[in-house]
Amino acid sequence: MERYAPGARSDRYGSRINRAQSPWRALTVPYATIMLASVLPFILLADVMPLLPPLGYLMLLGWRIMRPGLLPLWVGVPLGAFDDLFSGQPFGSAILLWSVAMITLEIIESRFPWRGFWQDWLSAGLAIFLYLASAMLVSGSQITLPLVLAALPQLLLSILLYPILAQAIAVLDRFRLSRSRRIG
Amino acid sequence: MAPPSSRRSGFSKKAQYSVFTGYLFASLGALLGLGLLVLSLWQPSTFAPLRGAAQDAVAPAGEGTAAVRSGTGGFFDSIAGFWNAGVQNKELREEVEIARIRLAEAKAVEAENERLKSLLALAEGEIEPVATTRLIGSSSTSSRRFAYIGVGRVDGVTVGMPVRSPRGVVGRVLEVARGSSRVLLLTDSESVLPVRRAEDDTVAFAEGRGDGLLRIRLINLGLNPLKEGDVFVTSGAGGYYRPGVAVAILTELTPDGGIARLIADPSATDFVSVEPVYEPVSAGTAELPETQTLDGGSE
Secondary structure, X not given: OOOOOOOOOEEOOEEOOOOEXXXXXXXXXXXXXXXXXXXXXXXXXXXXXXXXXOHHHHHHHHHHHHOOOOOOHHHHHHHHHHHHHHHOOOOOHHXXXXXXXXXXXXXXXXXXXXXXXXXXXXXXXXXXXXXXXXHHHHOOOOOOHHHHHHHHHHHHHHHHHHHHHHHHHHHHHHHHHOEEEOOO | OOOOHHHOOOOOHHHHHHHHHHHHHHHHHHHHHHHHHHHHHHOOOOOHHHHHHHHHHHHHHHXXXXXXXXXXXXXXXXXXXXXXHHHHHHHHHHHHHHHHHHHHHHHHHHHHHHHHHHHHOOXXXXXXXXXXXXXXXXXXXXXOOEEEEOOOHHHOOOOOOEEEOOOOEEEEEEEXXXXXXXXEXXXXXXXXXXXXXXXXXXXXXXXXXXXXXXXXXEOOOOOOOOOOOOEEEEOOOOOOOOOOOEEEEEEEEEOOEEEEEEOOOHHHOOEEEEOOOOOHHHHHHHHOOOHHHHOOOOO
C-alpha cells in the first residue's frame, strides 16, 4: 500500500485536516493587538522627549502590510479614535492620519502588487516618517529646531523596529489561525 | 507576495462597488478626523471628558508600572551604590561637614526672616498639598509633553494646580478626570513659567523646548547677567506657583538668557504632590491680558 510522507497533509499551520480555527480569535487578534499597542506607550514614562515609537500605528501598518485585506479600509477611524484617547495628540489627529495611511497603502499595493520584504520595509519606513512629521505638525506645539532634533531618535527607532514587529505579527497571525478544537 | 486574487475586483460589478465603498468610507473617515482635529485644536478641552474616562480606565495599570519603575530604579541605584561605597563615603563626610556649617548659617537667616516677617505681620504657613500621588503615565510618543497623575476630581484636584516633586516643580494640572489628571510638564513647548534667579531678583521666563531642556528668557534685556550653574526658582508671578520652588539649573548661555536643565526630572521622581493654586485671584486676573503667556492656547 502506498503511504504518504508524514508532512504531506500539513502546512505550516499544522495538519490540514481536522483543523478548526476559532472564528472569535481569528477576528479579534488584529484589533486587540493594535489597541493594546496604542495603550502601552501611555503607561511608560518618557518626560524628556518623544522617545517611544508610535506602537499602535506601527502595529496597524504591520497588520496592513503583512495581511492585506484583513483590515477594512476605513479601520483607521475607530482605531485612530482609540489611539487619540491615549497618545496626547489633539483628538482627531490619528483618525485623519491613520485613514490617510490606509488609503495610501491601498493605492501603493494596487500599483505594485508584487512585493517583498525590502519594499515592505521601504513603504513602512516612508509611512512612519510621514506620520511622525505630520503628527508633530498637528500636535499644537511650536515647531522649533530642538523639537525636530529631539524627534529624530524616535523616528530611527520606529523604522528599525518595523522588521521586528513584522516578525511579531507573523507569530500573532499563526496564533490567530491555529487550531482551536478538534472536530469529531 | 502578491495580494490574494479575491481582492481584485475584475469585471464583477459587486466587487467594484465594494472597493469603491471602502474608499468612500475611508475618505469620509479622514474628513471626519480632519474636522475633529480642527475642532480640538480650536477648543482643546472639547474631548476632555472622553479622554478623562479613558485615562481613568487605564490608570490602575499606570499605578502598577509606576511602582515597578520606582522599585527598579532603587534596585539599580543600590547596585551602583555598592560599587561606589568607599569613595562616596569620604566625599559624603566632607559634604556633611560643609552642610553643618551651611545649616547653621541657614538657621541664622531663618531667625532673621522670622523677625522681619513679624515686623511685617505676615502670616505664612506651610502649604498643605491637595493630594500626593505618582506619575502614572505620559504622552511618550507625541511631541507634546504631558504626564498623567493618579488623582482627580474626587481628590479635590482642579485645573491649574501646580504639581511638584520633593526636588522642585514638575508641571501644572491641565485636565481633570474623575480619578486621574493630565499634567502639562515644564518641558512642553507650550509651557511658560515665570522664574527668578535664586540669589537675586533677576526675573525671566522658563519656556519648554520640547527636548527636555528649558529656555530661560530674561525679561530685562541688556547685558546678560547669568552664568552657568545659576539656579532658578519660581517667582510667584501669575499666581499659579508659590514663590521659591526650585525649577532649573542654567547649563548654557545665550544672548537673551540661557538654556537650563530641569531640577525635578519627572521620570526620576517617585511621588509628586499637587498643591493648591497659590493666589487664585491673581491667577485669574493674570489670565485676562496674558492668556498666551500663561496658557499659550495649549490644551
